[in-house]
Amino acid sequence: MVEDTPLDPAASAALIAEQRAKVEAAVEVDGRILFVAWGVAWLLGFGLLWAVDVDPPLVDIPRGMGLTVFFALLVAAMAVTAVHLARKARGVRGTSALQGAMYGWSWFLAFAGVGALGYALHRDGASEQVSGMVMMTVSTLVVGSLYMADGAIWGERAQFTLGAWILVATIIAVVAGAPNMLLVMSLAGGGGMLAAAGVEATRRGRPRVL
Amino acid sequence: MGEEALDPVIHTQARLRIMTTLTALPDGDRLTFTRLQSLLDASAGNLSTHLRRLEDAGYVQVVKTHQGRIPSTQVGATRTGRRAFKDYVAQLRALLTPPTDPTDAQEER
Numbered sequence: 513m514v515e516d517t518p519l520d521p522a523a524s525a526a527l528i529a530e531q532r533a534k535v536e537a538a539v540e541v542d543g544r545i546l547f548v549a550w551g552v553a554w555l556l557g558f559g560l561l562w563a564v565d566v567d568p569p570l571v572d573i574p575r576g577m578g579l580t581v582f583f584a585l586l587v588a589a590m591a592v593t594a595v596h597l598a599r600k601a602r603g604v605r606g607t608s609a610l611q612g613a614m615y616g617w618s619w620f621l622a623f624a625g626v627g628a629l630g631y632a633l634h635r636d637g638a639s640e641q642v643s644g645m646v647m648m649t650v651s652t653l654v655v656g657s658l659y660m661a662d663g664a665i666w667g668e669r670a671q672f673t674l675g676a677w678i679l680v681a682t683i684i685a686v687v688a689g690a691p692n693m694l695l696v697m698s699l700a701g702g703g704g705m706l707a708a709a710g711v712e713a714t715r716r717g718r719p720r721v722l
Numbered sequence: 723m724g725e726e727a728l729d730p731v732i733h734t735q736a737r738l739r740i741m742t743t744l745t746a747l748p749d750g751d752r753l754t755f756t757r758l759q760s761l762l763d764a765s766a767g768n769l770s771t772h773l774r775r776l777e778d779a780g781y782v783q784v785v786k787t788h789q790g791r792i793p794s795t796q797v798g799a800t801r802t803g804r805r806a807f808k809d810y811v812a813q814l815r816a817l818l819t820p821p822t823d824p825t826d827a828q829e830e831r
Contacts (some may be wrong), residue, residue, distance in 0.1 A: 525815075604757070608748050
Protein backbone atom coordinates (compact mmCIF):
# COMPACT_ATOMS: atom_id res chain seq x y z
CA MET A 513 0.00 0.00 0.00
CA VAL A 514 1.49 3.31 -1.06
CA GLU A 515 1.50 6.07 1.51
CA ASP A 516 -0.96 8.72 0.76
CA THR A 517 -0.39 10.52 -2.46
CA PRO A 518 -3.20 12.99 -3.12
CA LEU A 519 -6.12 11.58 -5.07
CA ASP A 520 -8.13 13.24 -7.76
CA PRO A 521 -11.69 12.00 -8.41
CA ALA A 522 -10.75 10.06 -11.54
CA ALA A 523 -7.90 8.32 -9.73
CA SER A 524 -10.27 7.49 -6.85
CA ALA A 525 -12.79 5.98 -9.24
CA ALA A 526 -10.11 3.91 -10.96
CA LEU A 527 -8.78 2.75 -7.62
CA ILE A 528 -12.23 1.67 -6.44
CA ALA A 529 -12.89 -0.25 -9.67
CA GLU A 530 -9.51 -1.95 -9.55
CA GLN A 531 -9.70 -2.92 -5.88
CA ARG A 532 -13.30 -4.09 -6.17
CA ALA A 533 -12.39 -6.35 -9.08
CA LYS A 534 -9.45 -7.71 -7.13
CA VAL A 535 -11.57 -8.50 -4.05
CA GLU A 536 -14.32 -10.09 -6.09
CA ALA A 537 -11.87 -12.27 -7.98
CA ALA A 538 -10.36 -13.33 -4.66
CA VAL A 539 -13.44 -14.09 -2.58
CA GLU A 540 -16.36 -14.76 -4.94
CA VAL A 541 -17.12 -18.37 -5.73
CA ASP A 542 -16.54 -19.00 -9.42
CA GLY A 543 -19.68 -20.81 -10.57
CA ARG A 544 -17.98 -21.72 -13.85
CA ILE A 545 -15.46 -23.98 -12.11
CA LEU A 546 -18.07 -25.76 -9.98
CA PHE A 547 -20.60 -26.21 -12.80
CA VAL A 548 -17.95 -27.53 -15.18
CA ALA A 549 -16.57 -29.96 -12.56
CA TRP A 550 -20.02 -31.39 -11.76
CA GLY A 551 -21.32 -31.15 -15.31
CA VAL A 552 -18.41 -33.21 -16.64
CA ALA A 553 -18.74 -35.72 -13.76
CA TRP A 554 -22.46 -36.24 -14.48
CA LEU A 555 -22.13 -36.25 -18.25
CA LEU A 556 -19.35 -38.85 -18.25
CA GLY A 557 -20.41 -40.75 -15.12
CA PHE A 558 -24.09 -41.27 -15.88
CA GLY A 559 -23.19 -41.61 -19.55
CA LEU A 560 -20.78 -44.45 -18.81
CA LEU A 561 -23.29 -46.25 -16.55
CA TRP A 562 -25.87 -46.01 -19.32
CA ALA A 563 -23.40 -47.31 -21.92
CA VAL A 564 -22.64 -50.28 -19.63
CA ASP A 565 -26.30 -51.06 -18.81
CA VAL A 566 -27.84 -50.65 -22.25
CA ASP A 567 -28.58 -53.83 -24.21
CA PRO A 568 -26.37 -54.58 -26.07
CA PRO A 569 -23.72 -52.70 -24.03
CA LEU A 570 -21.85 -49.91 -25.77
CA VAL A 571 -19.01 -50.23 -23.28
CA ASP A 572 -18.16 -53.79 -22.38
CA ILE A 573 -16.87 -53.60 -18.82
CA PRO A 574 -18.30 -55.12 -15.61
CA ARG A 575 -20.97 -52.98 -13.94
CA GLY A 576 -18.86 -52.76 -10.79
CA MET A 577 -16.04 -51.14 -12.73
CA GLY A 578 -18.49 -48.68 -14.27
CA LEU A 579 -19.71 -47.74 -10.79
CA THR A 580 -16.14 -47.32 -9.57
CA VAL A 581 -15.37 -44.88 -12.39
CA PHE A 582 -18.67 -43.08 -11.70
CA PHE A 583 -17.83 -42.62 -8.02
CA ALA A 584 -14.27 -41.58 -8.85
CA LEU A 585 -15.67 -38.83 -11.08
CA LEU A 586 -17.97 -37.64 -8.27
CA VAL A 587 -15.12 -37.67 -5.76
CA ALA A 588 -12.98 -35.64 -8.17
CA ALA A 589 -15.77 -33.04 -8.57
CA MET A 590 -16.18 -32.97 -4.78
CA ALA A 591 -12.44 -32.35 -4.34
CA VAL A 592 -12.47 -29.51 -6.87
CA THR A 593 -15.46 -27.98 -5.02
CA ALA A 594 -13.90 -28.33 -1.57
CA VAL A 595 -10.57 -26.82 -2.62
CA HIS A 596 -12.21 -23.97 -4.51
CA LEU A 597 -14.58 -23.06 -1.67
CA ALA A 598 -11.83 -23.26 0.94
CA ARG A 599 -9.59 -20.93 -1.08
CA LYS A 600 -12.37 -18.38 -1.56
CA ALA A 601 -13.53 -18.48 2.06
CA ARG A 602 -10.04 -18.15 3.53
CA GLY A 603 -10.03 -15.36 6.07
CA VAL A 604 -13.70 -14.48 5.55
CA ARG A 605 -15.68 -14.50 8.80
CA GLY A 606 -19.14 -13.49 9.92
CA THR A 607 -22.52 -13.83 8.27
CA SER A 608 -21.64 -15.46 4.96
CA ALA A 609 -19.19 -17.87 6.59
CA LEU A 610 -21.98 -19.03 8.90
CA GLN A 611 -24.46 -19.30 6.05
CA GLY A 612 -21.95 -21.24 3.97
CA ALA A 613 -21.30 -23.65 6.83
CA MET A 614 -25.03 -24.23 7.35
CA TYR A 615 -25.57 -24.83 3.66
CA GLY A 616 -22.58 -27.19 3.59
CA TRP A 617 -24.06 -29.20 6.45
CA SER A 618 -27.34 -29.56 4.53
CA TRP A 619 -25.43 -31.23 1.71
CA PHE A 620 -23.41 -33.40 4.04
CA LEU A 621 -26.36 -34.70 6.06
CA ALA A 622 -28.57 -35.22 2.99
CA PHE A 623 -25.89 -37.33 1.33
CA ALA A 624 -25.11 -39.20 4.54
CA GLY A 625 -28.79 -40.15 4.40
CA VAL A 626 -28.47 -41.22 0.76
CA GLY A 627 -25.49 -43.38 1.73
CA ALA A 628 -27.48 -44.98 4.57
CA LEU A 629 -30.30 -45.69 2.14
CA GLY A 630 -27.88 -47.46 -0.21
CA TYR A 631 -26.72 -49.64 2.65
CA ALA A 632 -30.31 -50.45 3.69
CA LEU A 633 -31.39 -51.34 0.13
CA HIS A 634 -28.46 -53.74 -0.14
CA ARG A 635 -29.13 -55.24 3.31
CA ASP A 636 -32.81 -55.82 2.58
CA GLY A 637 -32.11 -57.52 -0.73
CA ALA A 638 -33.36 -54.97 -3.24
CA SER A 639 -32.52 -55.92 -6.80
CA GLU A 640 -29.68 -54.13 -8.56
CA GLN A 641 -32.19 -52.43 -10.83
CA VAL A 642 -34.38 -51.13 -7.98
CA SER A 643 -31.38 -49.98 -5.91
CA GLY A 644 -29.90 -48.24 -8.92
CA MET A 645 -33.12 -46.40 -9.66
CA VAL A 646 -33.74 -45.39 -6.02
CA MET A 647 -30.16 -44.23 -5.47
CA MET A 648 -30.04 -42.16 -8.64
CA THR A 649 -33.45 -40.60 -8.07
CA VAL A 650 -32.90 -39.71 -4.42
CA SER A 651 -29.45 -38.24 -5.16
CA THR A 652 -30.58 -36.05 -8.02
CA LEU A 653 -33.68 -34.95 -6.07
CA VAL A 654 -31.42 -33.77 -3.25
CA VAL A 655 -29.14 -31.93 -5.69
CA GLY A 656 -32.04 -30.28 -7.53
CA SER A 657 -33.82 -29.26 -4.31
CA LEU A 658 -30.70 -27.79 -2.70
CA TYR A 659 -29.87 -25.86 -5.89
CA MET A 660 -33.39 -24.45 -5.94
CA ALA A 661 -33.20 -23.47 -2.27
CA ASP A 662 -29.76 -21.91 -2.85
CA GLY A 663 -31.09 -19.94 -5.82
CA ALA A 664 -34.19 -18.85 -3.90
CA ILE A 665 -32.24 -17.67 -0.84
CA TRP A 666 -29.55 -15.74 -2.73
CA GLY A 667 -31.82 -14.56 -5.52
CA GLU A 668 -29.73 -16.34 -8.13
CA ARG A 669 -31.99 -17.16 -11.02
CA ALA A 670 -29.50 -19.32 -12.92
CA GLN A 671 -28.95 -21.54 -9.88
CA PHE A 672 -32.69 -21.80 -9.22
CA THR A 673 -33.44 -22.63 -12.85
CA LEU A 674 -30.74 -25.29 -12.91
CA GLY A 675 -32.22 -26.90 -9.77
CA ALA A 676 -35.71 -26.91 -11.29
CA TRP A 677 -34.30 -28.32 -14.53
CA ILE A 678 -32.58 -31.15 -12.66
CA LEU A 679 -35.80 -32.00 -10.81
CA VAL A 680 -37.78 -32.09 -14.06
CA ALA A 681 -35.06 -34.24 -15.65
CA THR A 682 -35.26 -36.57 -12.63
CA ILE A 683 -39.02 -36.93 -13.04
CA ILE A 684 -38.61 -37.74 -16.74
CA ALA A 685 -35.74 -40.12 -15.97
CA VAL A 686 -37.59 -42.06 -13.31
CA VAL A 687 -40.63 -42.45 -15.56
CA ALA A 688 -38.36 -43.59 -18.41
CA GLY A 689 -36.82 -46.20 -16.08
CA ALA A 690 -33.58 -48.15 -16.48
CA PRO A 691 -31.36 -47.97 -18.41
CA ASN A 692 -32.42 -44.80 -20.27
CA MET A 693 -32.89 -42.82 -17.05
CA LEU A 694 -29.10 -42.75 -16.90
CA LEU A 695 -28.88 -41.22 -20.37
CA VAL A 696 -31.44 -38.57 -19.36
CA MET A 697 -29.39 -37.61 -16.29
CA SER A 698 -26.18 -37.60 -18.30
CA LEU A 699 -27.42 -35.33 -21.07
CA ALA A 700 -30.04 -33.21 -19.30
CA GLY A 701 -28.37 -33.13 -15.86
CA GLY A 702 -24.73 -32.90 -16.90
CA GLY A 703 -25.59 -30.85 -19.97
CA GLY A 704 -27.69 -28.49 -17.83
CA MET A 705 -24.76 -27.85 -15.51
CA LEU A 706 -22.46 -27.13 -18.45
CA ALA A 707 -25.09 -24.73 -19.81
CA ALA A 708 -25.18 -23.04 -16.39
CA ALA A 709 -21.39 -22.63 -16.63
CA GLY A 710 -21.93 -20.90 -19.97
CA VAL A 711 -24.55 -18.56 -18.49
CA GLU A 712 -22.18 -17.70 -15.64
CA ALA A 713 -19.37 -16.98 -18.10
CA THR A 714 -21.61 -14.55 -19.99
CA ARG A 715 -22.67 -12.83 -16.77
CA ARG A 716 -19.05 -12.36 -15.74
CA GLY A 717 -18.15 -10.95 -19.13
CA ARG A 718 -20.41 -7.95 -18.61
CA PRO A 719 -18.60 -4.75 -17.62
CA ARG A 720 -19.39 -3.05 -14.30
CA VAL A 721 -19.74 0.64 -13.68
CA LEU A 722 -18.80 2.70 -10.64
CA MET B 723 -19.53 21.02 -4.84
CA GLY B 724 -15.78 20.65 -5.03
CA GLU B 725 -13.29 17.96 -4.21
CA GLU B 726 -12.94 19.33 -0.68
CA ALA B 727 -16.43 17.97 0.06
CA LEU B 728 -15.15 14.40 -0.19
CA ASP B 729 -14.96 12.66 3.17
CA PRO B 730 -11.34 13.12 4.32
CA VAL B 731 -11.46 9.91 6.34
CA ILE B 732 -11.96 7.90 3.15
CA HIS B 733 -10.32 10.17 0.57
CA THR B 734 -6.78 8.84 0.79
CA GLN B 735 -5.37 6.06 -1.29
CA ALA B 736 -4.81 3.67 1.59
CA ARG B 737 -8.13 4.11 3.36
CA LEU B 738 -10.13 4.18 0.14
CA ARG B 739 -8.70 0.78 -0.72
CA ILE B 740 -9.51 -0.56 2.75
CA MET B 741 -13.09 0.69 2.57
CA THR B 742 -13.53 -0.61 -0.98
CA THR B 743 -12.34 -4.03 0.12
CA LEU B 744 -14.51 -4.27 3.22
CA THR B 745 -17.67 -2.93 1.57
CA ALA B 746 -17.24 -5.36 -1.34
CA LEU B 747 -18.25 -8.06 1.15
CA PRO B 748 -21.88 -8.56 2.19
CA ASP B 749 -23.10 -6.75 5.30
CA GLY B 750 -22.11 -8.65 8.44
CA ASP B 751 -18.94 -10.13 6.91
CA ARG B 752 -15.47 -9.57 8.29
CA LEU B 753 -11.98 -10.32 7.02
CA THR B 754 -9.13 -11.59 9.09
CA PHE B 755 -6.32 -9.04 9.38
CA THR B 756 -4.02 -11.37 7.41
CA ARG B 757 -6.43 -11.81 4.49
CA LEU B 758 -7.14 -8.08 4.40
CA GLN B 759 -3.43 -7.42 4.40
CA SER B 760 -2.87 -9.78 1.46
CA LEU B 761 -5.76 -8.26 -0.52
CA LEU B 762 -4.18 -4.83 -0.05
CA ASP B 763 -0.48 -5.73 -0.32
CA ALA B 764 -0.02 -3.62 2.80
CA SER B 765 2.45 -3.80 5.63
CA ALA B 766 0.93 -4.70 8.98
CA GLY B 767 2.00 -1.44 10.61
CA ASN B 768 0.67 0.75 7.84
CA LEU B 769 -2.62 -1.15 7.77
CA SER B 770 -3.03 -0.89 11.55
CA THR B 771 -2.51 2.88 11.47
CA HIS B 772 -5.18 3.41 8.84
CA LEU B 773 -7.56 0.97 10.49
CA ARG B 774 -7.27 2.88 13.73
CA ARG B 775 -8.26 6.07 11.93
CA LEU B 776 -11.24 4.34 10.32
CA GLU B 777 -12.20 2.75 13.63
CA ASP B 778 -12.09 6.13 15.37
CA ALA B 779 -14.50 7.46 12.73
CA GLY B 780 -16.78 4.47 13.40
CA TYR B 781 -16.38 3.20 9.82
CA VAL B 782 -14.84 -0.15 10.66
CA GLN B 783 -15.06 -2.51 13.56
CA VAL B 784 -11.98 -4.40 14.69
CA VAL B 785 -12.81 -7.62 16.54
CA LYS B 786 -10.15 -9.53 18.42
CA THR B 787 -11.03 -13.16 19.03
CA HIS B 788 -9.40 -16.51 19.53
CA GLN B 789 -9.72 -19.41 17.13
CA GLY B 790 -8.82 -22.23 19.42
CA ARG B 791 -5.67 -20.85 21.07
CA ILE B 792 -4.62 -18.69 18.14
CA PRO B 793 -5.54 -15.02 18.44
CA SER B 794 -7.34 -13.68 15.40
CA THR B 795 -8.09 -10.08 14.47
CA GLN B 796 -11.05 -9.52 12.22
CA VAL B 797 -12.11 -6.34 10.49
CA GLY B 798 -15.49 -5.41 9.03
CA ALA B 799 -17.20 -2.29 7.71
CA THR B 800 -19.88 -0.92 10.03
CA ARG B 801 -23.28 0.37 8.89
CA THR B 802 -21.94 3.90 9.30
CA GLY B 803 -18.90 3.02 7.25
CA ARG B 804 -20.98 1.50 4.47
CA ARG B 805 -23.17 4.58 4.35
CA ALA B 806 -20.14 6.88 4.30
CA PHE B 807 -18.58 4.88 1.49
CA LYS B 808 -21.81 4.95 -0.51
CA ASP B 809 -22.00 8.73 -0.08
CA TYR B 810 -18.36 9.03 -1.10
CA VAL B 811 -18.99 7.04 -4.30
CA ALA B 812 -22.09 9.11 -5.06
CA GLN B 813 -20.11 12.36 -4.64
CA LEU B 814 -17.33 11.00 -6.78
CA ARG B 815 -19.81 10.11 -9.49
CA ALA B 816 -21.26 13.62 -9.33
CA LEU B 817 -17.79 15.15 -9.62
CA LEU B 818 -16.97 12.98 -12.60
CA THR B 819 -20.21 13.66 -14.46
CA PRO B 820 -19.79 16.79 -16.54
CA PRO B 821 -22.43 19.43 -15.72
CA THR B 822 -25.30 19.12 -18.17
CA ASP B 823 -28.57 20.78 -18.94
CA PRO B 824 -30.78 20.18 -15.85
CA THR B 825 -33.46 18.61 -18.05
CA ASP B 826 -31.03 15.81 -18.95
CA ALA B 827 -30.39 15.05 -15.31
CA GLN B 828 -33.47 12.82 -15.18
CA GLU B 829 -31.83 10.22 -17.40
CA GLU B 830 -28.92 9.87 -15.05
CA ARG B 831 -29.76 7.23 -12.47
